[in-house]
Amino acid sequence: MSISERFITYYRETFFSWDEEWLQKFLSTIITPLKKSFRINISKISIENLLIRLKNQGYIPFETWISNVFSFERTIDFNPFERRLGFSLEHLLWYIYIQELAAAHSVHILSDWKIHNDSFLILDMASSPGWKTTQLSEQYPKSFIIANEPTRERIPQLLQNLDRMGSINIGVTLYPGQYFATSPETFDRILLDAPCSWEWTIFKTTDAVKNWHIKNVKTISRLQEKLLESACISLKTWGEMVYSTCTLNQIENEWVLDSMMRKFPWCFEITFQKRYWPHIDGTGWFFVSKIRKLLSVEGKKLKIQKNINEEIIPLSKHEQSLVFDFFHSSDIQEYVFYKFKHKLLAVRLSESLELVRNNFYCMRFGEEVGNIEEGKIVWTHYAGKTLVSSKVPSMILPDDEGILDLYFRWEKIYLNTNLRWYINLYYDWQRIGLDYINETGILSNFFPPSWRRK
Template structure:
């Protein structure tokens, strides 16, 4: 047993909680094994079938994750694995897939399981964005998903991943998750992947248990109890909430859920997850929760509970969100909408742009999620939807996100790059041509594509495509 990975105080603490059909020895052995690399195909950008074809062409070996039809364990050729980081591949930078541990794909799958309404959703602790982007893909960018993150430093990464994956139905908030207690019965579905002691992540992070103490478990559990109570207040009657952690002890898992039911016995119902996927029964608890130990599926440890709200609970008073002030965006005028659509038609042969969901602030034009209007005035947002353009002296200055999110609507002025050209573009370089390959393009903005997915805008010049990738998105080490 690797004492460096599993401190003796943790072994003594966790041993009584290991299920009878599992052993402490197998748990320790799997904790010491390297974690299999796994990815999730981003269906907002590419279909699973097309990604499999792409992977085959690159000699990537994919093995399906049983609980997620877009999830795969990935093996790359040794030479590539040793020289090119998976996150530096052009396919990853273009948002075709998300590097995500297989077990962490379970909470969004459990939330969407047999769920008819995913119209207005909340991800309480959203960074770095794996579950938000997975949920947005399940919603096919319809409705709205509020992605909240309390940590300022982690919020930047959350937005970057939302942007990279082509999520257009997100609304970002930056607040303590306990404040959602005041948004009574606002959300159809809520995902609470709670902050935890991280006992299940040791295979990914050998230092995960370095500072573990039993006292810290109880301290974290107090926060978790507050968060689950707040989220339950914000859940609509008939709605479903997923409570999940990447830790293993029952204090942060089963006991948090059972305490909620004890507090609201007539309002809380646990929905068993034994039918979520084939083999789920191996990790089921008596209460219908999934308690994934590393040795069961050769994955990280995880806990997932599905909770349904049967009736209303007593609301809180003194709502701090009642004095938010006037919302600074207004729907675009009919005249501005017509001008914008005509510009897109002239440049890109775009026939039907969803201007009914467009808003304006000063000289900026934004696309907001279809169901976002229901949340205006209820909560303060840090960023909503997708910036499309700014008003310019002679028309519009297009934003990078217009290309990466709405290029499928464009029927002309697109140009497919090969892998070498795509890497050059993502490094911020211009793409030069020696013949008349650009002859079919009109002057002005061009959407450059890789694997039929938009990387951004370039400007057509006689002998090159001038790079217009925003400086903050330039990646010097992409391959």
């Protein structure tokens, strides 16, 4: 693959004028595929336990400089049920997330590597496919996160990822990021993982190489400036945000930050900044900077919009009693239930829920845990994913990969029990989720059909 001369000249002049050898090293690294890596969701499983499980399936994990992110290879001899990591039980149960190492860093930078119990309102301004949204949800489990994505074609992938990882504290909105400038001083934290010139896809496709032109880079940097300006306005004073891109050029990074500092002098400080070089850091291309807001800045405030999500409404008394037929109150004390048409939504309790419901139109609000049909609730898989009902009995699927495989293929499985109700299903000490045993004793798989193994 030949790399565009324009690209090489820009990088030589901007970063490597002092060292042709390093330039050549950089150029040879960027056309090599990246090592795959995954992130472990430590709120679900310990690192040790997860690594043992994967090693038993023939994966060889390698430590990285992020404690819960591992790169991996596979051994050659697989057992017949072994699948790609993306179809493993561990992946389906939200224990792991396949994510590039440097990209996994930006949420850690925002959260200072900690899990926070604050009830923040967080904006993920450019969120699809949701890698970092799910990470925000792990690092800020008690906060409410707006996952915003204006590109319609990129919504299905976002929703699919949120489904798998759980979206109990997430609302999805479809605004151009510039829109948030009309909500000054609103968010405690913002992640702006900006749309960029996709330089990093060089090793995957020749397009980024062929199309690299400084004019295109400057065009996208003007959009990035507007998005950053919007983030600056909508961030609360003393709030923090991360601006990141998966490009290394200065035009989409330092220039965008410089323009913010010129526009709002004395209002912001940059508290962290790093450029990840593939030939030095062994990662994908990435630039990340962390910004703190020191002073409020001018924005154009829209009229308060009351009840923009008017179809998302609180439950009636009768509907609430149906919820309590299924859950003990202690099971759900941290959640609030709403209704959208016939759908039952569960959302983690948070101080900003009403602010969001009144001001930002959400195409998704929390998790769809049931359907209200003819005065009763039919619970879905999601009712057992994040929420756990202690009224529902547990059953264990026989410890046999073949049976698990049948389960994931939606084949009929008979369970030796007289029970005909919902069950919490376990396999190999792992809770798979909520299922149902029908009147003929067959286990009805409540996993979403799109996750079916083929």
